[in-house]
Amino acid sequence: MAIIAIHGGAGGDGPWKGLTDLDPQRLECLRNVLQTVGSALESGDINALEASRIAVSMMEDEELYNAGKGSVIAADGSVTMDASIMRGCDGAAGSIVNSRRLKNPINAAEKILQKGWPVMLNSEPADSWAIENGCKEVKNSDLITNLRKAQWQKWKTANARPGSTDEDDNAALDHDLDIEEDKQTGTVGAVVLDNEGRLAAATSTGGMTGKPDGRIGDTPIIGAGTWADQSVAVSCTGVGEAFIRVCAAHEVANRYKNYFPTEKYPLEKAGIDVLELVKPLNGRGGLIAVSRDGELILPFQTTLMYRGYWKSGKIECGIGPDYIEC
Numbered sequence: 001m002a003i004i005a006i007h008g009g010a011g012g013d014g015p016w017k018g019l020t021d022l023d024p025q026r027l028e029c030l031r032n033v034l035q036t037v038g039s040a041l042e043s044g045d046i047n048a049l050e051a052s053r054i055a056v057s058m059m060e061d062e063e064l065y066n067a068g069k070g071s072v073i074a075a076d077g078s079v080t081m082d083a084s085i086m087r088g089c090d091g092a093a094g095s096i097v098n099s100r101r102l103k104n105p106i107n108a109a110e111k112i113l114q115k116g117w118p119v120m121l122n123s124e125p126a127d128s129w130a131i132e133n134g135c136k137e138v139k140n141s142d143l144i145t146n147l148r149k150a151q152w153q154k155w156k157t158a159n160a161r162p163g164s165t166d167e168d169d170n171a172a173l174d175h176d177l178d179i180e181e182d183k184q185t186g187t188v189g190a191v192v193l194d195n196e197g198r199l200a201a202a203t204s205t206g207g208m209t210g211k212p213d214g215r216i217g218d219t220p221i222i223g224a225g226t227w228a229d230q231s232v233a234v235s236c237t238g239v240g241e242a243f244i245r246v247c248a249a250h251e252v253a254n255r256y257k258n259y260f261p262t263e264k265y266p267l268e269k270a271g272i273d274v275l276e277l278v279k280p281l282n283g284r285g286g287l288i289a290v291s292r293d294g295e296l297i298l299p300f301q302t303t304l305m306y307r308g309y310w311k312s313g314k315i316e317c318g319i320g321p322d323y324i325e326c
């Protein structure tokens with residue numbers, strides 16, 4: 001049985017207001033990723049790790065998502081991107097932090113995984129290493145879109161707080177900073193189970209609008225934003241500081257496998273319970289997870305989470321509470 005689930009970020013506090021003008025393009029990207037990667041996965045042309053990398057790189061290439069081109073803009077007006085990937089069968093992992101010059105940070109994370117050591121590379125040395133090893137280079141200014149400039153301007157004018165660790169403060173997710181013409185969109189991720197029972201997870205992001213120089217969210221941290229082992233694969237999205245503090249992705253796996261050794265702890269319960277742990281830390285968001293047994297969950301606590309899955313040829317996508325024709 002092969003399964004792939006993807007997300008394009010979570011956000012929003014109020015009631016779901018329906019699709020925006022740009023949502024059809026985002027849905028088309030979700031559908032295209034699920035169709036392309038799902039079929040290749042089913043035919044055995046690609047394994048779980050390759051599927052997760054390809055899915056995330058396709059979403060990085062869609063500039064309406066907050067990863068690769070179209071990433072949100074940091075306080076200093078530039079784009080810095082984080083990504084990570086993990087293979088369940090042997091726990092191999094790769095992560096890139098504060099990349100500024102890569103078209104597809106997830107490709108660099110996967111090259112780090114393949115190299116085997118170290119697991120994480122940071123900022124300029126990471127970009128140089130990735131480019132020397134065949135990753136495509138772009139100028140930082142080429143990663144910036146007009147939509148993100150408008151969102152950044154709105155953040156600056158409103159003096160909104162970026163991702164904050166202050167419990168009394170409300171951290172601003174990119175989906176929260178609505179500008180007239182659009183609901184801004186988020187971080188991207190994929191979890192995959194292939195025909196051989198192998199699992200993988202991958203996540204990529206531009207982080208949070210107005211983030212301070214040097215800030216690292218949960219996305220590149222193995223165990224916080226991304227986790228895969230032999231039982232389950234998890235990718236998270238939301239206020240990264242809270243997801244880091246509860247080791248969210250690993251905690252889903254931990255509960256699923258270990259909490260009640262004599263009793264089954266359903267994946268659904270593990271996912272929802274971890275989001276409940278994140279909530280008191282101002283950590284709104286969501287996650288996707290798939291187990292080796294084929295359980296699949298896509299819970300979120302925000303108004304919306306761009307999401308979809310492919311399972312045995314069936315595709316479903318959603319943004320607000322309900323799944324919609326995709």
Ligand code: ASP
Nearest residue numbers: 187207217237238239240
């Ligand atoms: N988790 C990401 C971060 O904190 C942001 C998001 O998922 O929207 O960098």
